[in-house]
Amino acid sequence: MANLIVVGTQWGDEGKGKVVDILSESFDAVVRFQGGNNAGHTVVVAEAKVVLHLVPSGILRMGKMCILGNGVVIDLPALTHEIEQLRKLQVRVEGSLYIGKSAHLVLPYHKILDVERERHATPRIGTTGRGIGPAYADKMARLGIRIGDLYDPVAFRERLAAALAEKKAQAGPGSLLHTLDPTALFREQMQHFEQVKAFLVDASEVINRLIAEGRRTLFEGAQGTLLDVDLGTYPYVTSSSATAGGACTGAGVGPTHIDGVVGVMKAYTTRVGEGPFPTELTDATGQLLRDRGQEYGATTGRPRRCGWLDAVALRYAVRVNGLRTLALTKLDVLDTLPGIRVCTGYQYRGERLTAFPNETGILAECAPVYEDLSGWEESTIGALKLEQLPKACRVYLDRLQALAGVDVSLISTGARRDQTILVDTSAFREWGLTR
Ligand code: IMP
Numbered sequence: 001m002a003n004l005i006v007v008g009t010q011w012g013d014e015g016k017g018k019v020v021d022i023l024s025e026s027f028d029a030v031v032r033f034q035g036g037n038n039a040g041h042t043v044v045v046a047e048a049k050v051v052l053h054l055v056p057s058g059i060l061r062m063g064k065m066c067i068l069g070n071g072v073v074i075d076l077p078a079l080t081h082e083i084e085q086l087r088k089l090q091v092r093v094e095g096s097l098y099i100g101k102s103a104h105l106v107l108p109y110h111k112i113l114d115v116e117r118e119r120h121a122t123p124r125i126g127t128t129g130r131g132i133g134p135a136y137a138d139k140m141a142r143l144g145i146r147i148g149d150l151y152d153p154v155a156f157r158e159r160l161a162a163a164l165a166e167k168k169a170q171a172g173p174g175s176l177l178h179t180l181d182p183t184a185l186f187r188e189q190m191q192h193f194e195q196v197k198a199f200l201v202d203a204s205e206v207i208n209r210l211i212a213e214g215r216r217t218l219f220e221g222a223q224g225t226l227l228d229v230d231l232g233t234y235p236y237v238t239s240s241s242a243t244a245g246g247a248c249t250g251a252g253v254g255p256t257h258i259d260g261v262v263g264v265m266k267a268y269t270t271r272v273g274e275g276p277f278p279t280e281l282t283d284a285t286g287q288l289l290r291d292r293g294q295e296y297g298a299t300t301g302r303p304r305r306c307g308w309l310d311a312v313a314l315r316y317a318v319r320v321n322g323l324r325t326l327a328l329t330k331l332d333v334l335d336t337l338p339g340i341r342v343c344t345g346y347q348y349r350g351e352r353l354t355a356f357p358n359e360t361g362i363l364a365e366c367a368p369v370y371e372d373l374s375g376w377e378e379s380t381i382g383a384l385k386l387e388q389l390p391k392a393c394r395v396y397l398d399r400l401q402a403l404a405g406v407d408v409s410l411i412s413t414g415a416r417r418d419q420t421i422l423v424d425t426s427a428f429r430e431w432g433l434t435r
Contacts, residue, residue, distance in 0.1 A: 008224025009317035015329030017041025028215035029065035030058030033250030034240035035222035040298030070102035071250020076192035100203030101148030126273025136239035204252020236275025279307035311403035316356035
């Protein structure tokens with residue numbers, strides 16, 4: 001029995017979708033515990049690309065239970081669209097998808113508020129415009145509407161009308177909020193609710209029952225450590241708990257049921273949206289990483305900011321998530337580079353920092369201190385064993401593990417499922433994940 005949490009160690013887009021897809025083979029259930037359709041996992045199955053925003057990527061494997069926990073926020077039309085897409089691909093949704101009744105809704109007024117706030121706000125966060133921040137703000141302010149509330153249409157209609165009236169009263173005269181009609185909004189939400197009603201459950205109860213039966217559950221984090229509302233580069237963060245601790249509250253399970261945490265990291269760093277990024281490259285190397293890594297947002301299509309691997313941030317992710325091991329993705333993107341840099345510290349006002357500062361103002365002034373490593377200038381695509389990797393690449397891996405203080409258990413060497421190296425580490429052995 002092993003119940004594991006998988007989290008991103010950077011600013012999201014680490015390739016968690018592929019890692020979860022591979023690991024889910026050994027699990028009975030995959031649970032999302034935070035975030036909403038601001039996330040986007042691109043998964044390649046039999047040469048077909050599938051982008052999932054809300055439904056856990058485990059849905060692509062037959063017989064896996066996929067659960068949206070109470071900590072997730074749900075945009076109903078986006079969810080029904082995703083279900084339709086999956087059905088078109090002949091993916092079985094009935095009997096596989098479970099939706100926590102206590103998950104809050106992202107409503108159209110949240111999206112308008114998100115986009116309009118971004119237009120005028122200082123600082124600008126560079127959100128995905130999916131209404132995530134305003135939906136979580138309503139949840140915390142105890143003004144939110146939960147998906148299970150739609151079981152009672154009369155009460156839902158009243159609450160929706162009251163919430164919309166309040167938002168309109170606070171909005172400026174030019175706001176699109178004034179175009180929203182409460183009756184149309186109610187009907188639209190109910191129509192989508194009817195399509196997903198059959199999937200609603202008490203997610204915490206279902207997950208804890210699975211655990212009690214000795215079945216294996218994988219908790220799939222969205223976004224990444226540095227976007228976590230408490231532990232990330234605030235205010236340039238998302239509005240949920242993207243670190244390992246969020247899995248417990250967002251799924252309704254106690255920490256005593258968690259056997260370990262896997263951190264997913266890319267061989268370099270990317271960030272979408274605003275905020276400090278010490279190792280950012282705005283030169284030709286940055287462009288090369290963007291092109292070779294196809295670093296364009298799965299949700300918004302925005303080009304991602306690219307830079308070297310930041311071991312200071314990585315060590316921070318190891319600490320705040322209690323990571324036991326790492327999964328490394330997109331190693332092949334570095335294949336053509338003659339030299340590779342890894343940031344091992346920061347220079348801040350004449351001082352050398354080796355710990356990641358929680359103060360965004362300090363981080364913004366940090367200059368990276370790099371260690372230079374040789375590139376391998378050879379293809380690593382499709383390598384299946386560590387021994388198949390070029391010598392310089394293995395030196396890079398050893399250095400990375402030494403800097404992180406934990407082992408790498410999985411290396412992705414291409415987009416396909418089979419393009420993966422599983423390493424026989426103590427963590428993977430303990431969890432029964434080595435082949
Ligand atoms: P929000 O989650 O849409 O409110 O956006 C807040 C910040 O998180 C922005 O910088 C977004 O670009 C970033 N963000 C949100 N979701 C993701 C993701 O799945 N990958 C990468 N960045 C994300």
